[in-house]
Amino acid sequence: SIAHLKKGFEVINNSHDTDHRLELVGNDEITEISQCFNTYMDKLNAIAKADEAAINDISRVAKQMECGFVSVRINAQAGSPGLQSSIRAFNQALSEMEKATGDVAKVMASFGMSDFTPDIDVGRYSGEIGGMMTSLQGLSESMGDFMALLSKHGSALNSGATTLAGASGDLSSSSNTQASSLEETAAAIAE
Secondary structure: OHHHHHHHHHHHHOOOOOOOOOOOOOOOHHHHHHHHHHHHHHHHHHHHHHHHHHHHHHHHHHHHHHOOOOOOOOOOOOOOHHHHHHHHHHHHHHHHHHHHHHHHHHHHHHHHOOOOOOOOOHHHOOHHHHHHHHHHHHHHHHHHHHHHHHHHHHHHHHHHHHHHHHHHHHHHHHHHHHHHHHHHHHHHHHO
């Protein structure tokens, strides 16, 4: 039993595979310890397989994020508590990114409908997202100011165009009167 135990541990120590088990020979205390060790290795193998599935799911989500998707989540359950904690944190970060992109989409939709006064919660975010929200707020204010200036000058331009149209009408009327007077003068001279 001791020789089989030693040989089994040597195989396990020289491998990164969790599928190796100790050979159970006999019915003594060492065989019982070997059986406990094999049970422990079965648990480690289950944890390793769950972690491998979780890592594959993390890779899937990362590839989707590269394409611009932030509504995806890691669904696999890891076997080890540390990896599972990291998955929860990663999913929470994705949730916050989804909220941020939703806020940006709402602001841009407001701009598309000529509403340059959307409610932008600049203080909610920090880092690059906070910088983007601050820039959007600045853009909103600039566009609002530009539209107000355009409206003010547009009204003045419209008023000027109305005055010009009136003056043009007066000029046309005066020209017609002058032309009529010239015709009368020409007719009188001809007589």
